[in-house]
Amino acid sequence: MTERASIGTPAPTDWRDAAHQRRMAKRYGAERRFRWLGLGAVLMSAGFLVVLLVSMLSAGVSGFVQTQIALPIDFAHSRLTIDPAKLRGPGADLALAAADLGGATDAAAIAAYGPEGDALLSDGAWTRVRDQLKADPSLLHRRATVWVPAADRIDIAAKREGAPADEAIVAKLNAAHALKTSFNSFFLTSSDSTDPTMVGIWGALKGSLLTMFVTLLIAFPVGVLSALYLEEYAPHNRWTDLIEVSINNLAAVPSIIFGLLGLAVFLNTFHLQRSAAIVGGLTLALMTMPVIVIASRNAIKAVPPSIRDAAFGIGASPVQVVFHHVLPLAMPGILTGTIIGMARALGETAPLLMIGMRAFITAPPGGLRDPATVLPVQIFLWSDQVNRGFVEKTSAAILVLLVFLLAMNGVAIYLRNRFETRW
Amino acid sequence: MSILVLFFLITGLGLIAWLSARMRAARFRRASKARFSSLPSHFGGFVAMWTVLPAAIFLAVWASCAPGLVTNRVLTEPAAAHLPPPGFERAAILSEARSIASGDGFGTPTPLAATLAPAYAAAQTRADWIGAGVALLLAFASGAWAFTRVRPDFRARNQIERLVMALLLAAALVAILTTMGIVASLLFESARFFGMVPIGEFLFGTHWSPQVIDPRDPGASLGAVPLFWGTFFIGAVIAMFVAIPLGLMSAIYLTQYARPSVRMWMKPLIEVLAGVPTVVYGYFAALTVAPLVRDFAVAIGVRWASSESALAAGLVMGIMIIPFVSSMADDSITAVPAAMRDGSLAMGATQSETIRRVLLPAALPGVVGGILLAVSRAIGETMIVVMAASGVATLTLNPFASATTVTKQIVDLLTGEAEFDSPKTLAAFALGLTLFVITLLLNIVALTVVKRYREAYE
Structure with a gap:
């Protein structure tokens, strides 16, 4: 008994003690302030977005x-x-x-x-x-x-x-x-010009579409196939580790580095046409591919093993299992990732500056090898103009670009919600 | 024969091969009651593959070596004896003759090129016909050989699947090739640069003015320290000053306080900030933020207020980075086991005390990893600084003064009209290499930190 008393039991909390009340008020005050701070951060971040959009809208x-x-x-x-x-x-x-x-x-x-x-x-x-x-x-x-x-x-x-x-x-x-x-309507149907009243975005938009076409044509098959290989077939050895590490690193390499790669390889080594849509498309394809690979791998990983086991059980070969069962089930996720990667490529400017897609081009490109420019680069070029008439044109072009990106992301979200299966 | 006609011919042959092999396989499948390992379409695919692939591979090889053969053929012409010795002039005349021969020469040609042009055209036509003939023959021969193998006991499916696996492996190798291409091209061009400018002068020199390069001592005006400082100052100091508090507090609020409906709306809304093209941010920074910053600086009495200040570019970059920080912090905070949080709350701690004393320390490695990734994203960001930062390299601590970055200088150096072999343009590749190495290191460190942290709670 005496021993226990010597250790001492703390006095029960006196909830009405003034010092305690003060302490509690202080703690609850800190709690409230912290909470307001968090809310403020959220509102401020969202506010930046609103300010950005409103300023573009009002000018554009x-x-x-x-x-x-x-x-x-x-x-x-x-x-x-x-x-x-x-x-x-x-x-x-x-x-x-x-x-x-x-x-x-x-x-x-x-x-x-x-x-x-x-x-x-x-x-x-x-x-x-x-x-x-x-x-x-x-x-x-x-x-x-x-x-x-x-x-x-x-x-x-x-x-x-x-x-x-x-x-x-x-x-x-x-x-x-x-x-x-x-x-x-002229703004949507004509090309670049020195006179702000005569400029249009059709030339740049067509250049963007051609470039995106090349990018999709290369990045999608290569990305999906390498994701299939890495997820479904690759043995675990040093080589596949190397592939995996390079894909993860490529996804984080600054986009301008891809521009330098395009300049050194496609222009200076293979002597492809400067400022052609095909060079831009190839460069952006290398940039977009890792994004597609990573998204596809996640989508493929999400297909439950029972599907594969069932297919193997009725005698399908490994290739049949993947191409008849796993790939179709993973497709919504793969497409979502692809669209998001393509949206990023559509808004990309820096690598295309490196490969000379910043020329003054007054006619829409007729083919993949014609000199072309793309929408973001056109925005960049107009933003550099001294003439005040270009300010509203720049903002208007930004609005067109944002509408495209919004539409693409909307499609991606729709695909995800509509087709993605939760197993 | 034009390449398009050839393409259609070979595709047509492949189609015929596919159909005929398929029909043959279908016939013997009907005839016998035995079970086969392969479907008729497998046989079709097998024969089509053997028809198209050898021809395509041959054409690819031919396309790469035919120009050399054509040139050699032209050089045996008597007129070619008048060509100047190998060098730039000779190459110029030959390429002029080639463009006349292919019909897109312009201006008045040099006489020698004009005399060589018909020989060129003839040799080119010959090479085209040889290539087309051999390709068609090859397609036919290998297709026919494959067709003879279409028998009931042949396992066509295994052959097809072998091809599919080869395709998959080739696709996966593209990633390695790209990485190697990046490293090789950056290293190669940088090596040429460091042949002209000592690496020490480049990395530790404090004077950067590529507009005026003394040809005898190019290194004196290509010291990159001001660029490194500007990049660090804008991307890792000012931008993070905006992004870390806002991103972290947003993540805390959205994971701990917000109602699910609020979180459902606000999280994607903040993530939209990461989806806005950087050229839009750049325009916003240059047109709206930079004048505001300058006016503010003048109002508080700063003497060296630039309209292309480091602060304007850094602030907008910080806004762009918010979603990176917030989504990484979001992931790490939600990954902290609920038991830790519940324990703290059960001991009577308020929610904010729990967050600050328990959740954040536990989530710290993930948050730090996310911040490192955000820094690497910020220093590699180009368009905002190209449009809003200055081109003048200064070593300054004043956020209202102008500062420049590595990425901005790469763009400036490569979009000028200088020839490709000058130290000025090659410096861009050296800067690119430095940027690549730094972002790579940041990413590796960040991913290691995040991975180790994830393992701790799994």
């Missing part, structure tokens, strides 16, 4: 809208010498190219808006006149009003604050109902 939406000026042209009395009959045949483009449409457009602008009138129009305004003539050759006999894109500074003044002089011109044009804004 106006890139899809174009300010147009009404241009009355008296085709009948202009100096244009076009035979209307020629416009109905296959020689239309040739006949229109020979005529001085640019001069006629400028003359019409000067006639309508004074001596500075031609400066109000975009440099490419005459192409709109040309398209109108091609669509309706009867215009040549009469007077018509063609809506043509306004010059860059007028466009800026009409959308936001421009220079005071331009603001005055916009006010005057508005009063004369000679100004309208409409959806800039």
Whole structure:
């Protein structure tokens, strides 16, 4: 008894003691602060995303809208010498190219808006006149009003604050109902240009699609096959360890290193065309392959062994087991990983800069060997432009890129939810 | 014969081989009641494989050695005697003759090239016909041989499966080849660079100005220490200053406090940050963040405020890195056994005390591994610094001053118009090698730490 007393039992907690109450309040205060801190971190991270998207949206939406000026042209009395009959045949483009449409457009602008009138129009305004003539050759006999894109500074003044002089011109044009804004379909159908009112993303988008085509064609089969080998057949020895280590390391190598590889191997050793979609596709394929391998291996690993045992049990060979049973069951997971890898490749810029896909290209590439650029590189190139008109175009191109990425990720999530089996 | 016609011919032969072997196998299968190891389509595949593969392999070999044979043939022409001795000029004339012969020469050709062009064209046509003829013959012969082996007792399936296994192995080897390609190309070009510039001057020199390189002493203006410092400062200090607290606290909140519905929405939302293309971050940094940072610096009275400050690039990079840190921390925290947490809570600790005293120490190796991976991602990141950081290399501790990074310099060096053999362009490969080695080491250390930690709780 005395021994136990000498060890001493702690006094029971006095819950109403003031010191204890203070201590508890302090601890609960710390708890609350910690919790708020965590919530703040989450909200801040999500807030960054919102700020990023909102800033791109607010700057980019106006890139899809174009300010147009009404241009009355008296085709009948202009100096244009076009035979209307020629416009109905296959020689239309040739006949229109020979005529001085640019001069006629400028003359019409000067006639309508004074001596500075031609400066109000975009440099490419005459192409709109040309398209109108091609669509309706009867215009040549009469007077018509063609809506043509306004010059860059007028466009800026009409959308936001421009220079005071331009603001005055916009006010005057508005009063004369000679100004309208409409959806800039040109932006989605044309290519790069030096004039921000005439630029479009179709060239870059087509380059991106061609590049992605090459990437998918190479990275998908190679990635899936090597994942099958590593998961299903590979013996455990030093060689397969080496393969595994190199795949895991490749997945973490900075993308710019792949650009250096593409430059040294595809351009300087194999002498493939600079800035061609095929080189970009090959480079991105090497970059995307490890991502696909890792995703595919996880998907294959998730197929339960009982499936394989059942197939072996009814006499399938190892190749039949894998290709008839394991691979189809793993496919949703593999496709999800592939789409995510492709989305990453679609947004990639740095390696493509290394292999020269940063050229100024005004026509969409016709094939895999033509000089091409891709959407992210186009964004990078436009962001470097001094001209203020490119700001909204850059943001608009970013929006297009983000829409594509969002769609791809959406498909990936849908696939995962719809087809993935939980065993 | 054009390559496309040849391709279709060989594919057609393969198709015919497949169909005929399949039919033959089907016939003897019907005739007998015995069980076979292979299906008719296996026989078809076997014969088609023997029809297409030898021809394809031959064509690949032929395509690589035919140009040399063609050139040798042209050199036996009498006109070739006037060619200058082997060297750059000779190669230029030959390549000009080749482009005239293939029909895409432009401008006025040099007379010698023009006289050699017909010989070139003739030799090329000859080589094409020989290649096509041998390929077709080979396809036919090996296909016919394979067809004679289509008998009931032949195990065609095993042959096909052997080919499939070879394909699988070849696919897996691509990864090794890529790694070797990266290492070899970086090492090879860097070796040429270090032949011009001593490795010590490159690694420890403190002056970097590749715009003006003294040809007698290129190493004097190619000292990479300011780049290494800038990379470390932007990627490992400023970016982590943003990413670690935000990422870690987000992970803690989402795993420990948030309701499942909140977690279900917020976790993917934060991960979207990692999916935004880096060029978008770069644009955001250059257009929105950099001016704000500069104005702020001017407002608090910093004298050397650059509009291409290290802080702007680092902040945006930190935002990009948040999801890497948070998802790694998320994984490690959820991997801590629930018994540890429950024990701490049962002893009367508050939730935050449990997190700080029990969960975080237990999850620390995983968190540290994740941070190392994030650092390696940050220092390899290119577009943000290309668009928002400066090109001027300075050794500075001031976050408002301009700083440059390894990746930014690689892009700047290689997108100029300099010829490929100058120390300036080769320096990019030396920088690439350094970057590769550093990120590799970081990844190996990080993965080892994470792996050891996982083993501790499994």
